[in-house]
């Protein structure tokens with residue numbers, strides 16, 4: 001067992017979800033006790049819902065009686081009171097489920113650090129903490145709605161590839177069998193893939209009797225181990241043990257509310273020509289200094305237009321009391337602040353940068369010698385050869401020269417429009433790291449539009465979804481900025497954002513999450529656009545035109561008009 005002075009780690013902990021009622025049949029309590037005892041015997045720590053009553057109390061007491069170690073996690077509204085030394089929000093107890101902290105620990109148990117109860121603010125926090133502290137997996141004993149919900153959230157996280165831990169349901173009295181049937185039926189009906197069926201293991205009476213001499217605890221431990229082996233190598237990016245540390249050092253932990261506003265867009269509507277549908281409609285956006293904002297949207301959503309307007313490349317009509325686009329409080333067109341760098345794809349099309357110029361001369365001509373240290377760092381990072389001739393290099397190499405040139409002079413705001421598209425993955429990854437460092441160390445601000453989401457998960461601090469020239473309101477959008485903070489604060493926020501995993505995609509890597517989210521948004525965007533077109537809003541219907549029967553289609557008209565072979569025949 002764990003020593004008296006050091007608490008057992010999450011790596012050797014298993015989480016048990018169960019009811020706070022005992023159930024009608026005494027067999028439930030017997031089995032809960034067997035499971036609690038077996039976990040302790042295995043020298044694993046039990047993580048559970050922190051309550052005193054019902055199966056919760058039984059499983060915890062059994063683990064402690066077997067000299068096990070227990071961590072209870074209980075929301076403050078469920079705790080009748082908190083033991084001294086436990087954090088509490090001071091909320092009055094609202095539920096009878098709790099009183100866990102009153103019952104446990106007994107002084108003897110507490111002295112030996114075998115029982116710890118953490119009082120948390122909400123049910124969401126409880127689940128997240130229980131999951132984080134349980135890297136052996138999750139066991140479901142009988143219970144009610146709360147237990148179902150906890151079990152299913154863990155299954156969903158597993159399906160999304162957020163974790164790769166076993167989920168084992170103890171089917172005493174065939175308690176979970178109706179659910180097993182439901183899951184099988186969902187699979188037969190094509191809602192759960194065959195791999196999805198493998199995510200849950202049911203411990204069956206027959207197995208317990210035949211192979212474990214009627215000991216449900218031993219059978220459960222074996223099932224967890226068997227599932228661990230089976231799931232080895234499967235995706236599960238969430239490093240629970242590092243998540244606190246990561247959260248405290250991650251740039252997303254920057255208190256953006258304390259940062260000055262770098263970019264402010266207020267009620268911005270913009271048309272390229274007065275008779276054209278506006279390319280931007282009523283855009284409102286506030287981006288704090290040090291932020292890295294990712295613009296996500298379909299082709300034509302307005303990303304480039306917004307970036308160009310931010311760069312002051314086009315005039316936006318202003319009035320005395322309305323300046324739609326400002327940076328650090330200044331009108332970007334009429335009194336642009338120093339240090340705005342815009343890098344777009346059009347640069348590479350300019351004949352000048354395709355002429356026979358040596359890269360070294362080219363960089364010197366734009367003042368590269370003034371920032372020698374930055375220039376050299378970028379030359380290394382972007383793997384640029386100073387002796388290249390601009391007319392005799394590949395598109396990707398030309399892009400690297402552009403980036404080197406554009407990034408040499410220290411900038412305060414960087415606007416990137418798809419310029420990483422033709423970089424190889426190594427250079428792109430190193431570049432993103434460099435850009436991140438620039439925001440963290442120099443307080444620079446970045447807005448980045450791209451359609452490539454590989455390797456991008458850790459990059460943005462804010463995400464903006466654009467559709468048909470406007471910003472789309474997303475679930476957990478921050479009111480002050482009109483953006484989605486990234487990465488999501490918790491795994492439940494993330495799963496809420498993603499909704500269900502797209503069919504056929506059992507495992508989504510950490511990297512794949514942004515792509516999954518973008519795909520979901522873009523599909524919704526297309527549906528909405530098409531519905532608008534059908535209703536005569538938002539332009540003509542795109543795609544092939546199919547006419548009603550007997551009516552000549554455009555392509556038939558064209559064919560009949562220009563079918564020269566028939567003309568020749570005649």
Ligand SMILES: Nc1ncnc2c1ncn2[C@@H]1O[C@H](COP(=O)(O)OP(=O)(O)OP(=O)(O)O)[C@@H](O)[C@H]1O
Nearest residue numbers: 272273276279297298299300301302303304305306
């Ligand atoms: N020079 C222009 N003149 C007229 N309309 C334009 C012009 N440039 C863009 N648009 C229109 O403005 C809208 C937004 O285009 P924009 O280039 O900003 O989209 P985007 O989100 O950057 O797309 P992509 O992902 O393809 O780069 C589109 O409907 C487009 O047709």
